[in-house]
Amino acid sequence: MSRTYTIRELTREFSVTARTLRFYEQEGLLSPSRRGQARIYSGRDRARLTLILRGRRVGFSLAEMREILDLYTPGDGGMAQLAHSRDKFVQRIDALERQRRDIDESLAELKLGLEAIDHRLAEHQETARPSPRAIGFGMIPAD
Amino acid sequence: MSRTYTIRELTREFSVTARTLRFYEQEGLLSPSRRGQARIYSGRDRARLTLILRGRRVGFSLAEMREILDLYTPGDGGMAQLAHSRDKFVQRIDALERQRRDIDESLAELKLGLEAIDHRLAEHQETARPSPRAIGFGMIPAD
DNA sequence: TATTCCGTTGACGTGAACGTAAAGCAAGAT
DNA sequence: ATCTTGCTTTACGTTCACGTCAACGGAATA
Structure with missing residues (x-):
C-alpha cells in the first residue's frame, strides 16, 4: 500500500490552496478516495497534480488538462x-x-x-x- | 511618413477582433492617433501589437505586457x-x-x-x- | 436621397479559475 | 465537557479578457 497524502500536505508541497484541489476534483481532474468524508490522495493523484500544475504554467486550461489526463488512462x-x-x-x-x-x-x-x-x-x-x-x-x- | 493601418487591417493581419484592439487601447497598451474619430494605427502600434500578442501566447497578462512595453519606452x-x-x-x-x-x-x-x-x-x-x-x-x- | 459600409462609444454579459465567507462535523487536547 | 484544529459542503463574489448588443456618425455608392 503506497503512500497517501492529506489535502494539507499537497497544498504545502505544491503551494496551492485546498480550495484549488477541491475545485480540480469538482472539475474531474482529481478523484481522491475518502476516509469518512476527508479526502485522501494517492500517489497517482499526486502525479496527476504535478502534470496539471505544469500544464497550467504553460498555459493549458483545466479543460485541456483534463482531456490530456484522460488520454493517459x-x-x-x-x-x-x-x-x-x-x-x-x-x-x-x-x-x-x-x-x-x-x-x-x-x-x-x-x-x-x-x-x-x-x-x-x-x-x-x-x-x-x-x-x-x-x-x-x-x-x-x-x- | 511611414505606413499606417486601419483597425480592420490589423484585425485581419493578426486575427483579433476590433473589440480586442479597442480594449487594448482602453487598457493603455496601444494609443493609435485619430483621423476624426476613427483610429489610425502607426507602425509602432503594429510592432507593439506583435509583442502583446506574442506575450499573450506565452502566458503574460495584459498588465504584465503593459509593464514590459512601458519599459521599452x-x-x-x-x-x-x-x-x-x-x-x-x-x-x-x-x-x-x-x-x-x-x-x-x-x-x-x-x-x-x-x-x-x-x-x-x-x-x-x-x-x-x-x-x-x-x-x-x-x-x-x-x- | 436612401442605402450600405465601416467605424464609433457605452453598457452589460460571459467563461475560466479560483477566492471568500458561513456553517457544520469529527477527533484529539486541556 | 468544552475548545481548538482540520476538514467538509454550499453558495455567492471576483478578476481577467474579452463578447455582444444597441444606438449612432460619417463617407461613398446606387
Missing part, C-alpha cells in the same frame, strides 16, 4: 479511439512546440532590451551625460 | 529608474526561462505518451489481441 474504446488519442497527442505537441518558439522569440527580444539597458548604464558610468543616440531601445520604432 | 526617470527597469527585464527573462523548462518537460512527457500509443498501435498491427502489459501508459502510476 486509456478508455475502453478500440483502435479507432486509440488513433484518435494519438491525434490529440500530436496536436498538443505541436501547440507546445509553437509556444516554445514564441518563448524563444520573446526571450531574444527581452535580452536585446537588457543589453540596451546595460549599454546605457555602462555609458553613464563613463560619461556623466547621456548620449541622445541612446534614447529609445531600438526594437520598437519611434515612428 | 524609457521614461524621464534617471539612472535609478533605469536600474529598476533592468531588474524587471531580468525577472521577465527568468520567468520565461522557467517556462521554457516547463514546456520541455511537458513535451518530453507527451512524447513518451505518443510513443506508448504508437507501440500499442504497432502491436495491434502484428497480433490481433492486445497484451495486458501494454495497458496504462506508464507515466502515471496505477497505484
Whole structure:
C-alpha cells in the first residue's frame, strides 16, 4: 500500500490552496478516495497534480488538462479511439512546440532590451551625460 | 511618413477582433492617433501589437505586457529608474526561462505518451489481441 | 436621397479559475 | 465537557479578457 497524502500536505508541497484541489476534483481532474468524508490522495493523484500544475504554467486550461489526463488512462474504446488519442497527442505537441518558439522569440527580444539597458548604464558610468543616440531601445520604432 | 493601418487591417493581419484592439487601447497598451474619430494605427502600434500578442501566447497578462512595453519606452526617470527597469527585464527573462523548462518537460512527457500509443498501435498491427502489459501508459502510476 | 459600409462609444454579459465567507462535523487536547 | 484544529459542503463574489448588443456618425455608392 503506497503512500497517501492529506489535502494539507499537497497544498504545502505544491503551494496551492485546498480550495484549488477541491475545485480540480469538482472539475474531474482529481478523484481522491475518502476516509469518512476527508479526502485522501494517492500517489497517482499526486502525479496527476504535478502534470496539471505544469500544464497550467504553460498555459493549458483545466479543460485541456483534463482531456490530456484522460488520454493517459486509456478508455475502453478500440483502435479507432486509440488513433484518435494519438491525434490529440500530436496536436498538443505541436501547440507546445509553437509556444516554445514564441518563448524563444520573446526571450531574444527581452535580452536585446537588457543589453540596451546595460549599454546605457555602462555609458553613464563613463560619461556623466547621456548620449541622445541612446534614447529609445531600438526594437520598437519611434515612428 | 511611414505606413499606417486601419483597425480592420490589423484585425485581419493578426486575427483579433476590433473589440480586442479597442480594449487594448482602453487598457493603455496601444494609443493609435485619430483621423476624426476613427483610429489610425502607426507602425509602432503594429510592432507593439506583435509583442502583446506574442506575450499573450506565452502566458503574460495584459498588465504584465503593459509593464514590459512601458519599459521599452524609457521614461524621464534617471539612472535609478533605469536600474529598476533592468531588474524587471531580468525577472521577465527568468520567468520565461522557467517556462521554457516547463514546456520541455511537458513535451518530453507527451512524447513518451505518443510513443506508448504508437507501440500499442504497432502491436495491434502484428497480433490481433492486445497484451495486458501494454495497458496504462506508464507515466502515471496505477497505484 | 436612401442605402450600405465601416467605424464609433457605452453598457452589460460571459467563461475560466479560483477566492471568500458561513456553517457544520469529527477527533484529539486541556 | 468544552475548545481548538482540520476538514467538509454550499453558495455567492471576483478578476481577467474579452463578447455582444444597441444606438449612432460619417463617407461613398446606387
